[in-house]
Amino acid sequence: MENKLLIAKNISKSFSGVQALKNVDITINKGEVHCLVGENGSGKSTLIKIVAGVVTPDEGEIVINGNFYKKLGAIDSIKEGIQVIYQDLSLFPLLSVAENISLNQLVEEGRKVINWDEIRKLAEKELKKINIKLNLEEKVENLSMANKQIVAIVRALTQDAKLIIMDEPTSALTKTEVDSLFSIILDLKQRGISTLFISHKLSEVLEISDKVTVLRDGNKVGEFEEKELDNEKLIFHMTGKTINESTFKYDKEKFKEKPILEVKELTKADHFRNVSFELKAGEIFGLTGLLGSGRTELALSLFGLNPPESGDIIVDGKKKKIKSPKDAIKCGIGYLPEDRYRQGLFLHQSIGDNIIVTIIKKVLTLFGLISESKKIKQIEKWSSELKIKAASLFDPVESLSGGNQQRVVLAKWLATNPKIFILDGPTVAIDIASKAEIHKMIRDLAEQGIGIILISDEISEVLHNCNRIGLMEKGEIKEIINPLKYSENQIYNKINKKN
Amino acid sequence: MLKKIPKTNEMYLIIVIIIYSIIVTMVNKSFMSVENVFDILRSGTGQAILGVGVLIVLLSGGIDVSFTAIAISSGYIAVRAIMALGIDSLLLAFVISCTVGLVFGAINGIIIAYFKIPTLIATLGTLNLFHGLLLTIVGTRSVNAAQMPKCFINFGAAKIFTLTTARGSTIGLSVFIIPLIAVILFTWFLLKYTMLGRSIYAIGNSTESALRAGINVVKTQLFLYCYVGFINGIMGVITVSEVRWVNPVYLVGTELTVIAAVVIGGVKLTGGSGTITGALLGVGLITILNSTLVLLGLSSSWMDLFVGAIMIISIGYTSYQRKIENQRLLNFM
Numbered sequence: 001m002e003n004k005l006l007i008a009k010n011i012s013k014s015f016s017g018v019q020a021l022k023n024v025d026i027t028i029n030k031g032e033v034h035c036l037v038g039e040n041g042s043g044k045s046t047l048i049k050i051v052a053g054v055v056t057p058d059e060g061e062i063v064i065n066g067n068f069y070k071k072l073g074a075i076d077s078i079k080e081g082i083q084v085i086y087q088d089l090s091l092f093p094l095l096s097v098a099e100n101i102s103l104n105q106l107v108e109e110g111r112k113v114i115n116w117d118e119i120r121k122l123a124e125k126e127l128k129k130i131n132i133k134l135n136l137e138e139k140v141e142n143l144s145m146a147n148k149q150i151v152a153i154v155r156a157l158t159q160d161a162k163l164i165i166m167d168e169p170t171s172a173l174t175k176t177e178v179d180s181l182f183s184i185i186l187d188l189k190q191r192g193i194s195t196l197f198i199s200h201k202l203s204e205v206l207e208i209s210d211k212v213t214v215l216r217d218g219n220k221v222g223e224f225e226e227k228e229l230d231n232e233k234l235i236f237h238m239t240g241k242t243i244n245e246s247t248f249k250y251d252k253e254k255f256k257e258k259p260i261l262e263v264k265e266l267t268k269a270d271h272f273r274n275v276s277f278e279l280k281a282g283e284i285f286g287l288t289g290l291l292g293s294g295r296t297e298l299a300l301s302l303f304g305l306n307p308p309e310s311g312d313i314i315v316d317g318k319k320k321k322i323k324s325p326k327d328a329i330k331c332g333i334g335y336l337p338e339d340r341y342r343q344g345l346f347l348h349q350s351i352g353d354n355i356i357v358t359i360i361k362k363v364l365t366l367f368g369l370i371s372e373s374k375k376i377k378q379i380e381k382w383s384s385e386l387k388i389k390a391a392s393l394f395d396p397v398e399s400l401s402g403g404n405q406q407r408v409v410l411a412k413w414l415a416t417n418p419k420i421f422i423l424d425g426p427t428v429a430i431d432i433a434s435k436a437e438i439h440k441m442i443r444d445l446a447e448q449g450i451g452i453i454l455i456s457d458e459i460s461e462v463l464h465n466c467n468r469i470g471l472m473e474k475g476e477i478k479e480i481i482n483p484l485k486y487s488e489n490q491i492y493n494k495i496n497k498k499n
Numbered sequence: 500m501l502k503k504i505p506k507t508n509e510m511y512l513i514i515v516i517i518i519y520s521i522i523v524t525m526v527n528k529s530f531m532s533v534e535n536v537f538d539i540l541r542s543g544t545g546q547a548i549l550g551v552g553v554l555i556v557l558l559s560g561g562i563d564v565s566f567t568a569i570a571i572s573s574g575y576i577a578v579r580a581i582m583a584l585g586i587d588s589l590l591l592a593f594v595i596s597c598t599v600g601l602v603f604g605a606i607n608g609i610i611i612a613y614f615k616i617p618t619l620i621a622t623l624g625t626l627n628l629f630h631g632l633l634l635t636i637v638g639t640r641s642v643n644a645a646q647m648p649k650c651f652i653n654f655g656a657a658k659i660f661t662l663t664t665a666r667g668s669t670i671g672l673s674v675f676i677i678p679l680i681a682v683i684l685f686t687w688f689l690l691k692y693t694m695l696g697r698s699i700y701a702i703g704n705s706t707e708s709a710l711r712a713g714i715n716v717v718k719t720q721l722f723l724y725c726y727v728g729f730i731n732g733i734m735g736v737i738t739v740s741e742v743r744w745v746n747p748v749y750l751v752g753t754e755l756t757v758i759a760a761v762v763i764g765g766v767k768l769t770g771g772s773g774t775i776t777g778a779l780l781g782v783g784l785i786t787i788l789n790s791t792l793v794l795l796g797l798s799s800s801w802m803d804l805f806v807g808a809i810m811i812i813s814i815g816y817t818s819y820q821r822k823i824e825n826q827r828l829l830n831f832m
Contacts, residue, residue: 078713086711088707090705090707090708090711090712091705091708092700092701092704092705092708092709092771093704093705093771094700094703094704094767094771094772095700095701095704095771099697103697103701103712104712104713106694107694107698107712107713107714108713111694112693112694112695113692113693113694114691114692114693114694114696114697115692116692
């Protein structure tokens with residue numbers, strides 16, 4: 001019993017009639033790395049908020065360090081040593097590292113007057129505990145994402161954290177940064193500090209956790225030892241179905257041999273150099289590599305947002321200068337950006353307006369004004385084609401789920417009738433079931449004769465959905481491989497230079 | 500490079516002020532005379548106090564445009580009250596003026612902290628509300644030097660020390676500098692060494708994060724608007740004493756110049772970053788420009804042109820650097 005840090009029993013919670021959690025249990029031991037997984041809407045965030053005392057459950061009881069709580073408040077939770085690191089990290093970007101680390105502690109102590117020496121010493125001491133050096137005077141906004149995360153973790157440690165809850169901490173980190181985050185988590189574990197880790201990336205879940213609790217639709221599916229699980233089992237528990245990853249086959253006979261896109265010796269200093277490849281109609285060409293390997297930079301160049309310094313882009317046998325997205329669209333190129341919230345969509349605008357934004361010229365009347373009837377026709381056509389599920393097409397895009405939002409981005413580009421479609425991370429932060437549907441859609445597009453460039457850092461995604469894969473490293477395509485000849489692990493090792 | 504900007508921003512301002520002063524001195528020797536420097540200090544005091552108030556509100560992530568109405572209301576009410584009461588006391592004038600400022604500031608604070616109304620909208624409302632109250636209830640009659648109670652006249656003329664020039668005239672440093680220094684020192688200490696001050700910065704950085712850190716946002720906002728109202732009350736007495744004449748429509752309309760001066764001083768309009776040194780340098784630069792254009796033989800309409808140009812250049816420069824940085828990071832925001 002002493003080993004139990006947190007026991008939450010029979011937790012139920014509903015929000016205005018919608019049951020978010022039903023009789024869910026979770027137990028976290030001291031020094032344990034516990035993962036909480038589940039699809040969007042499975043109740044993960046509600047459970048975290050209940051443990052943090054921010055949300056009060058309708059039913060259930062919580063025991064922390066042997067203390068029983070019928071109604072756990074946020075202050076109780078902090079006093080018991082529970083610290084939540086939210087996805088936005090809750091830092092103060094324009095204040096120094098030292099102040100960011102120490103401020104919460106000083107607020108908690110109820111200080112009135114500040115001693116800057118003490119702030120620095122406190123920050124230094126806590127950083128030393130996890131053997132990390134940061135410039136204490138640096139403003140937090142100038143730090144890398146990984147260092148910001150470290151500041152947030154160290155801040156949690158200043159408040160005597162016994163359990164640190166991390167909400168998707170790895171989504172903005174590179175592979176190396178994830179590794180160093182994991183070593184910090186393991187270090188905390190050594191010191192008896194538990195971590196509750198929430199992630200969408202299953203390989204990470206399997207790598208770091210001792211125990212995994214799976215939620216689905218507000219119910220607890222089960223608590224598993226890490227040893228009992230593998231990728232497929234985890235997917236099955238999360239979705240309730242098995243998802244078959246078949247392999248994409250390129251139909252050579254169906255399309256002409258001549259490439260629709262040729263890239264020759266494309267170079268931009270510090271971004272990529274001597275990149276050459278070709279793309280035929282009906283192909284799905286994968287591009288993978290570590291974050292910072294130049295994949296996105298290259299994609300942006302093809303779409304005119306990051307003009308290259310030298311080299312040629314040849315579309316349909318003709319050399320093209322692509323200096324802006326306008327040029328790219330004229331060449332029949334579409335681009336689905338990695339960050340759909342900021343770059344792919346107008347979140348507050350309606351679903352319909354988002355779909356027709358690329359083809360406004362096609363829905364004009366004779367006088368150059370927008371024709372409502374032509375507009376509706378296009379919107380209906382594309383939303384039914386892509387099976388966008390929405391209560392009304394006049395609702396803002398932000399009201400849709402991630403999967404449906406991505407369909408809107410796909411729709412808006414397909415409306416332009418592209419010959420070449422660049423997809424950068426098309427399934428980032430999309431739950432597993434919708435992911436499979438989007439993969440199917442991409443393959444269908446290829447079958448219709450669109451040439452697709454699929455960029456992803458998920459190796460299984462490119463492995464199953466591409467007929468050729470370019471491996472990028474430090475701005476160069478090192479190798480173009482046939483996915484049929486490699487396993488996921490072999491590609492992983494190639495990218496990470498482990499032989 | 501980036502991390503040096505806040506420090507160098509103040510350096511740039513000092514350099515600009517020095518270069519400008521040299522140019523003015525070359526054209527007109529009288530600029531560097533002790534008399535003129537004292538004069539600029541005296542006329543800049545009020546603006547500097549207003550600037551400190553603007554700084555505090557900007558740091559907290561807000562924008563206040565009602566401060567001129569607060570300052571003139573408190574000054575005017577103090578004059579009229581002293582006239583009506585017949586007690587000619589400077590202390591009482593300050594007490595009345597600061598109380599009026601505090602009450603008006605508290606009204607701002609309550610509207611902003613409790614009703615969560617965006618600060619610009621709230622203070623646009625209160626700017627008209629306070630000024631309207633003053634004009635309709637207290638009156639629109641201006642008070643001239645002859646009617647003005649002696650305490651204001653004496654305060655306006657009082658000097659800390661006097662010097663006699665070669666030509667035999669006496670010049671002196673105005674006592675206005677005393678309340679100014681008090682406000683600066685107190686505010687500096689507040690912002691740098693108290694939890695309340697750091698909470699103001701924290702709220703300006705991110706209200707959400709401040710809440711999660713356990714900072715009492717409502718209390719902090721309430722405090723800061725009261726404090727700003729209070730120092731606007733001090734400014735009220737100074738401004739009526741300086742011009743020895745008070746008209747209740749004076750000052751209102753100059754809000755944006757003061758805000759511009761503080762922003763030129765490197766204080767972020769979006770909140771959370773800025774120093775009192777920067778704010779004072781910004782106000783200093785504007786004050787020097789204002790009082791020297793005549794020495795250069797330029798009409799006062801050049802003032803707007805200069806302020807606008809400095810603002811566009813200084814903000815344009817930082818934005819340009821940000822843009823280069825964003826391009827490097829492939830960020831198209």
